[in-house]
Every structure is written in structure tokens, then in C-alpha cells.
Amino acid sequence: MERAITTPGTTSLPNVLTYARIIAVPAVVACLFVIPGAAGRWWALAIYVAACVTDWLDGYLARVWQQQSTLGRVLDPIADKLLVGATLLMLTHDNTIQGMQIWAAVIILCREILVSGLREFLAELNVRVHVTQLAKWKTTVQMIALGVLIAGPAGDQIMPGVTWTGLVLLWVAALLTLWTGFDYLKSAIRTAIER
Numbered sequence: 001m002e003r004a005i006t007t008p009g010t011t012s013l014p015n016v017l018t019y020a021r022i023i024a025v026p027a028v029v030a031c032l033f034v035i036p037g038a039a040g041r042w043w044a045l046a047i048y049v050a051a052c053v054t055d056w057l058d059g060y061l062a063r064v065w066q067q068q069s070t071l072g073r074v075l076d077p078i079a080d081k082l083l084v085g086a087t088l089l090m091l092t093h094d095n096t097i098q099g100m101q102i103w104a105a106v107i108i109l110c111r112e113i114l115v116s117g118l119r120e121f122l123a124e125l126n127v128r129v130h131v132t133q134l135a136k137w138k139t140t141v142q143m144i145a146l147g148v149l150i151a152g153p154a155g156d157q158i159m160p161g162v163t164w165t166g167l168v169l170l171w172v173a174a175l176l177t178l179w180t181g182f183d184y185l186k187s188a189i190r191t192a193i194e195r
Contacts, residue, residue, distance in 0.1 A: 012067045017058035021079040024051035025086045028150075032090045038154035045150045051083055052143045077119075080139070081112045087146045096152045101167050104174035108142065111181040118188040132183065138176035145169035 024047050031044035058076065062068045088105045091097045097105050148155070148166035155162030 010071060012062075012065075012069065012072075014058040014062035014065075014067050015069065015072050015075070017054040017061070018072060018075045018079050021051045021054045021058075022075070022082060024048070024054075025079075025082045028083070029086050029090055032094060032150070038157065041150055041152060041154040045147060048083070048087065048147055048150055052147070055080060055083075055143075077116070081116065084112065084142065084146065085109060087150065091146070091149050091152070096149050096163060097167070097170070101170065104167075104170045107174040108170075108177050111177040114181055115184050118184050122188055122191060132180065134176065134183075135180045138173060138180050141169055141176060142173035145173050 027047045028044045028051070031040045031047060034040070035043055055076075058072070062072055088097070088109060092102060092105055145166055148162060148169060152163045152166065
């Protein structure tokens with residue numbers, strides 16, 4: 001007997017985890033903006049770490065349970081970019097990221113916008129760009145850097161150097177961002193010329 005192929009619904013667990021990550025964005029912002037002092041940072045960090053875990057978990061479950069969906073493919077990168085962008089803005093707002101370090105944040109934000117535009121352009125040409133291993137490393141370093149910076153001054157009170165470590169990791173993520181962004185751009189230009 002032939003097995004029917006089912007399309008995962010909007011309420012499949014991987015999609016629900018993606019929704020949760022989107023909902024986590026205003027929660028992280030609220031903790032950093034509304035709750036004063038170290039308490040706000042620790043709450044924001046807890047929510048941020050949970051959101052990062054859902055980023056890994058939703059993709060893993062979608063593959064293992066064969067619940068990959070078009071909705072999930074659309075929302076997953078959007079959720080990631082919302083979380084990264086909002087966190088960078090809040091960390092710049094509260095001066096955790098300041099001075100020359102703002103350039104690292106600008107590089108990361110510009111790359112995210114560039115890649116979104118390139119993916120949209122390539123999708124119109126029915127070209128799918130696969131995520132490289134280096135891009136996965138970039139995302140991992142970026143997520144860790146932002147988590148360390150959310151702890152920032154609150155973490156410095158427990159162990160000096162937390163903010164400095166986060167800023168170093170932010171620059172590593174920015175350099176990886178430039179590299180992977182260039183790869184996407186090169187692929188898009190080559191595809192455009194061929195078409």
C-alpha cells in the first residue's frame with residue numbers, strides 16, 4: 001500500500017518553535033529596555049538562549065520528522081534576522097556596543113539585508129542557494145557573541161572580561177559575515193550573468 005505524502009501544517013512543532021523565536025524578539029527587547037540593571041540582562045539572556053536553542057531544534061525536528069515546509073523555510077531566516085537585528089540595536093542603544101565596535105554591528109546588519117535581497121532575487125530565477133558550513137559557523141559565532149554581550153556588564157561583575165570577550169567574538173562574526181556575504185554576492189552575480 002502506498003503511503004500518502006502529507007504536508008506539514010502551520011501548527012507543526014518545528015513551525016511553532018519558529019513562531020516562538022519571533023515572539024522572543026520583543027521579549028528580549030523589553031527585558032533590556034524596561035527591566036533596570038543586571039536583572040534585565042539576565043532575563044534577556046535566558047530568553048535569548050531559549051530562542052537560539054529553538055533555531056537549532058526546529059531545523060533538526062523538521063528534518064528528522066520530515067516536516068519541512070515552505071512556511072518554515074520562509075519564516076526561519078526571518079526569525080533569525082529579527083533576533084539578531086533587534087539584539088544588535090538594543091546593545092548599541094545601551095552602549096554595550098559603542099565606538100569602533102559599531103562597525104562590526106553595521107557589517108552584520110548590512111550582510112543580513114544583502115543576503116535577504118539576494119535570496120529573493122535568486123528565488124525569482126528558481127535558484128536555491130544552499131547554506132555553507134562556513135555560514136553555519138558564522139551564525140554560531142554571531143549567536144554566542146550576542147549572548148555574551150547581553151550578559152555584558154552584569155557578567156563583568158561575576159567574571160571580568162565578559163564584555164570584552166563578546167566584542168572580540170562580534171568582530172570574528174563580522175569578518176565571517178563579510179566572507180560569507182561575498183560568497184552569496186558572487187553566486188548571485190554569476191547566476192545573473194548566466195541567465
